[in-house]
Amino acid sequence: MIELENVAYSYGGGELLSDISVKLAPGSFHFLTGPSGAGKTTLLKLCYGALLPTAGQVRLFEAEVRSMGRADIALVRRRIGVVHQDVQFLDHLPVADNIALPLTVAGRSDEAAGGDMADLIGWVGLEARAAGLPPELSGGERQRAALARAVIMSPEVVLADEPTGNIDWEMSQRLLTLLVELNKMGKTVLVATHDLGLIRAAKAQVQARVLRIANRRVQLAGADL
């Protein structure tokens, strides 16, 4: 589904990631952890074609990312839902329209008026906020809105970069529950986080593998997590 093979990524003359090989199998749940600045966000961006590797191969749904044009990458992104820590919205559009944005850009905006949309907004608990504008949302609400936006196209993969970084513990648990539910629906999930408590909480609910970035390389984390 998403496969990185001997991938390296350099930036500003220095190598940030080196010899990374990761395979996200369908329906798997992975955590990506490591200290700040270790390259978690960079690795995630490699996983959805926002960055191109300086060495090695990144395959997105069997296609090598360097052989893809920008239009192809845009189409692939419709199959990958992404949630960032500092979520960005179109602040002039209501929350519901922001959640429906992937449908809009895919030319399927008519689907946004259906019951599925209402169900999705209910699933993330934003019924009361759907008509408001994004700047009116709290941190947790923004993350949930971002998650709803990430999954509205029913993507095969969900990537989340520090999704609980700006929210309290209770809200983190709620968001984690949503991610676990997505995984149980068959979605492949990769969550980059340095929150070990979140990882432990997740492992109680789902079969999750933990990848740790250290010294520019990725390794499977030990059982202590």
Add this chain to the structure above:
Amino acid sequence: MRVNRAHLRDLLIGDRQADRVVPPTGFTARLTVFAAGAMAFLAVFALALSLAAGRLADRWGSELAQTATLRIVAPTEQRAAQTDAALRVLEATPGVVTANAMSDAEQIALLAPWFGTNLPLDTLPVPRLIELITDDRFDARGLSLRLAAEVPGAVLDDHTRWRAPLISAAARLRVLGWCVALLIVAAVAAMVTLAANTALAANAQVIAVLRLVGATDSYIANAFVRRFTLRALAGAAGGTFAGLVAVTLLPTGSATAPGLLTGLGFAGAGWLVPICVPVVAGLVALVATDLAARRALERLS
């Protein structure tokens, strides 16, 4: 740039939802519309000047090209004899279709604006005028040489001396008008490019969000291109309408005294030219914004 039929249809028809992804920018939008309107207004005047100059050049060219005037400058007692001699020469000259010696009454009418109608023509050394209508075979130089030998008091004026610089000036004025119109088109392109670049730079976050959710560059570019094209089209339509009203309100010259300033405007099929101004402005805005958007998206990728 790929402007195929589907691309144009997407641009013109658009998608109401897609149009909303670019935030409204009130002041910039109004400035773009105003600038396009002002440019179109000026373009209408430049085109009116150019077309009027063209008509004037054509009129001067066609009305005077096939005519010439022969002046018989001779003492009063010899004037009639020299006039007859000149007419005989003209009858035998190839290319002279008609030669008409003006009567006293016709000459008095010609001089009336300066000397009044009671001019004692017989007591004044006023030359006799012979009006010639010629065709393509007419050789002015050959006729002048023959007249110099046979009618010493005859002076041939084929109007070239004063007609040529006027026609040349009118032709240059026509070119100047088109140059001004082209400069205005270039200014519209520059203005729209600047406005589009500003809008794209100000909306870098919007572009990042759209890309994150799977928008293609064409989708993003079209959202901006459509907006700026429609603004330029609307502004130019308003400016063109105002320009046409202003041109219509200009004083018009009479048929007997046509002039450049009083004849400024459009005639016949010329009315179709200013109608093209908004279309050209829209096309220029489309191309300029499309290029600017694709460059910006390349830069932001």
